[in-house]
Structures are given as structure tokens and as C-alpha cells.
Amino acid sequence: MKYNKFYVYALAAFLTTGCATTPTTTTSTTAEAPVADADRLREAAPKYAATITAADLSKHLHIIASDEYEGRDTGSKGLQMAAEYISREFKEDGLVGPVKTNSNPYYQPVNLERSQWGEGYLMVGKQKFMMGQDFFVLGASPYQTEQTAEVVFAGYGIDADNYSDYANLDVTGKMVVVLGGEPKSADGKFLVSGTDKASDWGNDFRTKRNAATKRGAKSVLVVTGTNAGEFTTMTQRYRNFLTRPSIGLKGNGAQGGATAAMMVSPQVGAALLGTTPEKMLAYANQVAKAGKPTAGTFTAVKDVKVKTERNSTALPSENVLGYIEGTDKKDEVIVVTAHYDHVGIEDGEIFNGANDDGSGTVAVVELAEAFAQAKKDGFGPRRSILFMLVTAEEKGLLGSEYYANNPIFPLENTVANINIDMIGRMDFDAEKTNDQNYIYVIGADKLSSELHQINEEMNQKHVGLRLDYKFNDENDPNRFYYRSDHYNFAKNGIPIVFYFNGVHADYHKATDTVDKILFEKAEKAARLAFHVTWELANRDNRIVVDSNKK
Incomplete structure (x- = not known):
């Protein structure tokens, strides 16, 4: 998450879930035609949510938050390695690279200096x-x-x-x-x-x-x-x-x-x-x-x-994009984001950024894999989904700002943004009681009352986290609503929901390492993001934009 230089900025999420129940309808891998019925798709959701596991999150994070990736500073060799890893995962899972103007269609070059x-x-x-x-x-x-x-x-x-x-x-x-x-x-x-x-x-x-x-x-x-x-x-x-x-x-x-x-x-x-x-x-x-x-x-x-x-001087970097085309509502797009950069090396110490935002990055990779498998099984999303790992968030939300100014898919067709920034730890308050079963939800009601309701319903039905709205208060001095990549969508009138676990003692320190990640907590937060994305992608009506809160 963006370190607060101008205001004060930060993050999102948590825990394991028992939502791995088998759908009541048959999720046959031999479906003759893609399912476009909202109710049948809702019944299929738990099967694919269950593929998002603590073990898989751990596998990915132990790679991209390792010393070999040198803290993933913007423009660095380590961040380029992370981009290659993410794009390879997208390709292997069957996602399409949507950037037709670039030699690597999974990369959107971001013109930094x-x-x-x-x-x-x-x-x-x-x-x-x-x-x-x-x-x-x-x-x-x-x-x-x-x-x-x-x-x-x-x-x-x-x-x-x-x-x-x-x-x-x-x-x-x-x-x-x-x-x-x-x-x-x-x-x-x-x-x-x-x-x-x-x-x-x-x-x-x-x-x-x-x-x-x-x-x-x-x-x-x-x-x-x-x-x-x-x-x-x-x-x-x-x-x-x-x-x-x-x-x-x-x-x-x-x-x-x-x-x-x-x-x-x-x-x-x-x-x-x-x-x-x-x-x-x-x-x-x-x-x-x-x-x-x-x-x-x-x-x-x-x-x-x-x-x-x-x-x-020029500083080349890129957003990493993986795309799943929808069925009967494919022109409408849901964007799922996390930032894959961190702060690199300072005074000879590697800042691995395991939670910030390695936890969000691997969650997006897992969500992409789950949706890709659903599509292979004939349960692909009705609306298209863009999974995007953005660069230079730590430098001022620059990768997401670049996308908003140079969108691959028209912003007017963008239904919502689900942003995941830090979901694998407890913050100071939660640590006092060892409360892992919570997530801070920010922004869901700012532009759309329906998005807020959907988030509540999906959590109640499938996940069971304690949804904490403390940082959603317009008078919150931390101003987290303005401090992560979702804001570049929100300021363009696109409803967003931001998942964040709060600030802990290792925030922006070399001690933000993989061994401190609570993977069951991260799994639960990622599954909530999955279910909300699934509902947004498959419901009959596009969510309304009916409010303008700060």
C-alpha cells in the first residue's frame, strides 16, 4: 500500500472458510454450452471458491516475496521477475493477454520516469x-x-x-x-x-x-x-x-x-x-x-x-493483465486488482513486502485460476473479468492511474473494481485479542448501495468474516479510501470495494516477511473477494451507481 506522504494511506483482509461445499447442480466438465443462468452459476460458485487455498497462496508468495525478487521495487529486476511469474501463471491457467498493441499481450507498458x-x-x-x-x-x-x-x-x-x-x-x-x-x-x-x-x-x-x-x-x-x-x-x-x-x-x-x-x-x-x-x-x-x-x-x-x-530519466515498467471473456454480457467488465510492487532494498536490507502487497498479488493470481477453471468447465462468467496486477502503487498509485487514463477496456463499460491490498496479517487492534476473523471493508457503499449489499450477502452466505467498517468512515483520519489503487477507478465513477487488514508493526519494514503471513486468514479474505466478483460477473443486472459519498 501507498505510504502516506501527502495525506496518510494504507490496506485490506483475512482467514479460512468452510465454503468448499459441492454445488447442488451438476458442474460437469462436459457442459455443451456455457451456462448463462444466474441461479445455476450461483450454485456453482462454492466449488471454484474452494480451489483458492492457503497452500496455493503460500506456494506463490514464497516465490514472489523471496529474497531473490529483491523487494520488487518499481523498475527493478525483481519486479520484472514478478511480472514474468504472474504473466506465466495467467497464460498457463488459460487467461488471455488483452494488450493487443504490445509484443507481450499480458503487459501494459507504463511510462514512468x-x-x-x-x-x-x-x-x-x-x-x-x-x-x-x-x-x-x-x-x-x-x-x-x-x-x-x-x-x-x-x-x-x-x-x-x-x-x-x-x-x-x-x-x-x-x-x-x-x-x-x-x-x-x-x-x-x-x-x-x-x-x-x-x-x-x-x-x-x-x-x-x-x-x-x-x-x-x-x-x-x-x-x-x-x-x-x-x-x-x-x-x-x-x-x-x-x-x-x-x-x-x-x-x-x-x-x-x-x-x-x-x-x-x-x-x-x-x-x-x-x-x-x-x-x-x-x-x-x-x-x-x-x-x-x-x-x-x-x-x-x-x-x-x-x-x-x-x-x-525513463524508467520502464508494466501492469500485468489477464483476461477472461464473458458470455452473454461480455462487453461489461469487472476489474480485480492488487499491486505487485513494493519498496525494494534500503540500506542493504531487502523489504520483501510479503503482506504489502504480496498477499493481495497472490490472491488475484488464485482468483484468476479459479475463474479460468470455471470457464473450462462451462461455468465461465457472463461479464468479462480483467485481473490486473499494477505497478508503482508505492510511488503514488501510478500503475492504476495509468490504466485509468489509458484503459484497455472502456471505463464506461467497467462495472466495478475489487481491490486487494494487504490481507494476510492482523493489525494492532486485532493482535490484542488474536482476532483473525475480520476484514476491513472500505468504499463498497461510496458509489453503489448494491455493491455494499452484495458484499454483505456473499460474506454471510459463504465466508463468515467480521466485516469492519471503521476505516470507511468519511472522517477517518487515515483516509485509506484514497490510498490504494481502487481510488483511480472510484474517482472515475466506478464502484469499488477495497479489502484490507489494517496496519501492523512490520508495515513498510524489512520484517514484512512470508513467515508472518496467516495464510488461512488470507484464504478467507480471498474467497470473499472471489464470491463478490462471481456475483458481480453473473447477476442479471449491472449494479447501480446511486450514491456519491466521500
Whole structure:
């Protein structure tokens, strides 16, 4: 699971099950035609769920989480070995490689690059502000060489249906300065939501960056904190990573046409707007009094130069895909994911990532094998299923983001995403009582009430885990809903369910090893994922998208 650098991110699942009962209908391997009756397929499900075993999960995990795979860091030899292992399993089980444009149809190449900041500064007249001290760039930059910039103020940088700072404002090609957070009314309610709860406009800088991109801005500078001390505190985590190389999607950010985002101190913001930090921040009072977007009275300075150099090299990697074509509803697709990368080697120690996310990876491999066997027996899924192991989750959910931007199957035909990220351990709370019979379920009700109901029903009927929704709370400070690969589907309106076992003492440490995996627990979680996938693939009606929770 993605380590929390910007918010705080994590994981999913558990235990063994007695669902290996024989279906009441005959699951003959000599079925003359594929079964397309939902009830008959439901009766057949336990037979194939029973093929997902602790022993098989252990067999796979002892290979991909071994020292030989060197921690599966993105772009490494070890991750390439894991890709080869997974694709070989898919091929042997009879899954199809769906990437027709690639020489290896099981691989979707992901265009990554490793980059590091070079020289960076912002000149306002004769005043020089330094990157890494006075401002930080989030993502790539359009200012590889020194350039002049035309500055414009855009309030809070919000562009919603009921509140837009961009009305009658031309920001094309310009440097847009906006305040952090989001506006409140005189009675303390947020103007965007009309309630006391903040929205993504205040919680996620990417929302403002995306709005600026749509309006054609070259960069958006978010004023962070109310004084120099607050800015330093709020950006400490960025300082820690400034000198380290990072990995991102090639072309993400301004070089690829998207707006660059920067966090700037109040001093920088005020200098660009020709005012003082106090007067700039007093804009919030004007908006609160008006109760609507208000034009700023600042006169942006004219003499602005900026340079934020970023040096990059290509880093090839790939998502690994295995496909089972459906029968009468084959144009609709269920996507089952886990990330197969981890963090590699640090200070000479191998971080095997047995639970994160080796446990999810081998679960997906086992689910794929179970569905492939069902298809061979004439009980193949009505809807198509894409099993996908994604790269670079640990670097910022990059493999799944790349797929969402370059889908092999249209997103509008994608019914749901089942994501499995860490299912083989107990977290701190569970360890106190040795409670292995639980799984954290996250996101199932966010977009579809039916997906939540299906997950509950499948668990009650077949598995018997304790479903824990603690981390599904919209006010959960861990924000796990935003921290694994399912989020790149959810933000495109695709219902998701995320299985996760919580955080344990070995999370992102060299001690996350195979010997600590509770394989019976992982088996039970994998079987729940199987049954939910089976029901989604075979029910008569596509699940509804009828909610939009956070």
C-alpha cells in the first residue's frame, strides 16, 4: 500500500472458510454450452471458491516475496521477475493477454520516469525566493529554464457549479495564485458544501490543480499556512523528500500539458500580488461577508521570473493483465486488482513486502485460476473479468492511474473494481485479542448501495468474516479510501470495494516477511473477494451507481 506522504494511506483482509461445499447442480466438465443462468452459476460458485487455498497462496508468495525478487521495487529486476511469474501463471491457467498493441499481450507498458529537482527559484523584482525553502513544486514543472510569468489572483482556485473563482477570469498560460483551504460564510459554514464539512477543494490540492488545468493555466500556486512558521510546519514532509529522486508518470504535470502546482509561503503569495500577507489573507473576510466569490483588489506584480529545473530519466515498467471473456454480457467488465510492487532494498536490507502487497498479488493470481477453471468447465462468467496486477502503487498509485487514463477496456463499460491490498496479517487492534476473523471493508457503499449489499450477502452466505467498517468512515483520519489503487477507478465513477487488514508493526519494514503471513486468514479474505466478483460477473443486472459519498 501507498505510504502516506501527502495525506496518510494504507490496506485490506483475512482467514479460512468452510465454503468448499459441492454445488447442488451438476458442474460437469462436459457442459455443451456455457451456462448463462444466474441461479445455476450461483450454485456453482462454492466449488471454484474452494480451489483458492492457503497452500496455493503460500506456494506463490514464497516465490514472489523471496529474497531473490529483491523487494520488487518499481523498475527493478525483481519486479520484472514478478511480472514474468504472474504473466506465466495467467497464460498457463488459460487467461488471455488483452494488450493487443504490445509484443507481450499480458503487459501494459507504463511510462514512468525517475526524476530529481535541480535549481529552483522565483524572482519577484529583485527579491529571490528559493525552491525547497519558500515554495515546493508538486509534480512536474513547466519552468525547466528561467521564464517570465504573468500573475493573476483567483481567490481560492475553486471552480464548482455553485461557486467559481474563475468566472470572467482569463488565466490561459498564466501563473495563478490562490489561497489554501476553502471559503466559509459569516456563520462558519463552508460555502461550497453549505455545511460544516470541508470538500475536496480544501482537502486535496489536486482538485485545484485540475481546475486550473481545465482553465488553461500554466501553474497554480497555493498559499499555504498563515505565516512563515505554519508554512514550514505544513511543508516539512516535502522538505524531507526534496533531495531524493522520485518516480512519476512521464508527462504528468506541466510537460504533459497539465498545470504545475506549487505550495508557496504567505510571503511569496503576497509578494506576487503586490501586497502584504495580512492583507492577502484578509480576503477570506471579504468572501465570508459577501457569501460568494469576490474579486480580489490586489495588483499583481509584472516583473516575475521563475525556474524549477527537474532532471528525468525513463524508467520502464508494466501492469500485468489477464483476461477472461464473458458470455452473454461480455462487453461489461469487472476489474480485480492488487499491486505487485513494493519498496525494494534500503540500506542493504531487502523489504520483501510479503503482506504489502504480496498477499493481495497472490490472491488475484488464485482468483484468476479459479475463474479460468470455471470457464473450462462451462461455468465461465457472463461479464468479462480483467485481473490486473499494477505497478508503482508505492510511488503514488501510478500503475492504476495509468490504466485509468489509458484503459484497455472502456471505463464506461467497467462495472466495478475489487481491490486487494494487504490481507494476510492482523493489525494492532486485532493482535490484542488474536482476532483473525475480520476484514476491513472500505468504499463498497461510496458509489453503489448494491455493491455494499452484495458484499454483505456473499460474506454471510459463504465466508463468515467480521466485516469492519471503521476505516470507511468519511472522517477517518487515515483516509485509506484514497490510498490504494481502487481510488483511480472510484474517482472515475466506478464502484469499488477495497479489502484490507489494517496496519501492523512490520508495515513498510524489512520484517514484512512470508513467515508472518496467516495464510488461512488470507484464504478467507480471498474467497470473499472471489464470491463478490462471481456475483458481480453473473447477476442479471449491472449494479447501480446511486450514491456519491466521500
